[in-house]
Amino acid sequence: MVASKAVGHWGTAKDATLVPVQITPLNSDVVDAFNVVFHDILRRKYMTDIPPEAVVVMSTGIDNRHPSGERKGFTRDEAERLFLGQGLTSSMQRVLDQGVPIVLASGNYGDQPNRDVIDLMPQVLENDDFPIINVGATTLEGKPWLYTQGKGSQDGTQLTVYAVGENVDVHNHVDGDGIKASGTSYAAPAVAGIIAIHMNYEPWGSGKTGIDKVKEIKKWLRTDESSWERVKPDDPNMEVKMIWTGADKAAHDQANGVTPTQPTPAPAPPVPENEGQTLVVGLQQDAIPNCITTTSGGGLPITSCTDGPDYLNHYFFYRLDHITEVDSLCKTPLLDYVDRFQPEQGDTRDEKLFENPTWPSGQWPLTLNGEQFTYMNDGQTAGALWKGDRRIDCVGDLTHHGELDLRLTLSLRTRANIEKTLNRMSGAFTA
Known part of the structure; x- marks a missing residue:
């Protein structure tokens, strides 16, 4: 590597x-x-x-x-x-x-x-x-x-x-x-x-x-x-x-005395496929107390803690099927739940990340409708799901969130359909 x-x-x-x-x-x-x-x-x-x-x-x-x-x-x-x-x-x-x-x-x-x-x-x-x-x-x-x-x-x-x-x-x-x-x-x-x-x-x-x-x-x-x-x-x-x-x-052409031509416009990004379901990405923050337990002369355990805990953040994924009328993400059963605790792929101890979340970066295998996909993201956008050469772009918005543990929502629906649905979900990201 x-x-x-x-x-x-x-x-x-x-x-x-x-x-x-x-x-x-x-x-x-x-x-x-x-x-x-x-x-x-x-x-x-x-x-x-x-x-x-x-x-x-x-x-x-x-x-x-x-x-x-x-x-x-x-x-x-x-x-x-x-x-x-x-x-x-x-x-x-x-x-x-x-x-x-x-x-x-x-x-x-x-x-x-x-x-x-x-x-x-x-x-x-x-x-x-x-x-x-x-x-x-x-x-x-x-x-x-x-x-x-x-x-x-x-x-x-x-x-x-x-x-x-x-x-x-x-x-x-x-x-x-x-x-x-x-x-x-x-x-x-x-x-x-x-x-x-x-x-x-x-x-x-x-x-x-x-x-x-x-x-x-x-x-x-x-x-x-x-x-x-x-x-x-x-x-x-x-x-x-x-x-x-x-x-x-263009830089190479110019160095060789060639007048650079206008670049070909990039193709429009593909419209996300409508899978009839939503992939949800959550961000969890754990506060870990800084404590140590010792034994006194009388054999009794004594625990002392320093001020302020350590914070550890990690992302998790789950799937919601065929959303039509969902009042609260908290009441929705989790399907194909994928938790992860792999520090080398993006877990951080940033105390402020929960208040100002970012997209996850890395790749994770996920099961959707019985099919195996890989979610991949560079941390700069909402990312995409891949199955071989098949790509399903995810859309999302990091600018609006409430007090729910669920911080990020990625959608496999078209933007218009999913916005109509998720606008009913108080405190979640719209996507």
Whole structure:
């Protein structure tokens, strides 16, 4: 799945040669992997008259796991003092000295307390003299992804650049089919592919070699030539430079001296089919108290809670058959109920999401009228149901909601029919 973002159908360097080095995220494995990479680079260098260009990408990192089972990160000072950190620095330094950039995913724990900084190894070892390239993830809009690390800083920001990492297209590692996935794991290979392509042109300059070349590549990634801020993040002090080719057919034609022609107007979106039923998407928010129970000297359990609970949101789906006269969604029996609790597909701990809901993003199998469908959505619209090549567009409205637990309503009816029906449902979204 990671490799597909560099060399697959949706990859940024489709003609690059992929050399896989398989590891498990164990301490010694990562050090050994970079030693294998180094020797492979040397072998290829001495087999050819022209040294081959190469980029290394890794989408894993090492946690600081406590005996209690709690997973934390490292500070840079901690990592540099540890024998493991010194081993990683040594093995990776030899790769960098060959003029080969190393691109790493910044980590996916940014929603956890004090972990918006980069704190995995070897990512946290980054500094001016150890110029590894850490890549964070953004949404399709260009804002920092909720779980991306690197939003904060330890000693100046250790994040080099961002790439899209939420709800991106990748190849399933089992059968190669296209699926949606999220993570900094998929942002990193997109950046590695961009670097690989531009090694044909060397926009960072051709006079540098060794680690100085890597530093110039890293510097180039932060320039307007390779990345830009699509939107201003909520934090005015945060810069979200995002890798983006920005090229379309008109841009290519213009670069080749061809006067661009007027684009063909996009076809009108298909009218949603009338299935005689409605797919309803609900948003549930659970308030989880922050409590701990201890045993006193007398053997009595004592429970203490801190102020304010943790909030966890998740979406669920169900079907309503042949709606004609429905007074309340709360009194309607649920059919084909599909609950989900999969944080990697969009569950968030955003306390305000319940007041300002968004469309779900991801894909889920659903049964409607005995037929198997897949609901797919990028989180930007109401989404659609798919059965093979058959598509049924959903329509919905996020601007009106009441106090019901049901926050979103998607319809398989035509817009006119469903609006007439759902206008009777107080507090629900019309769709």
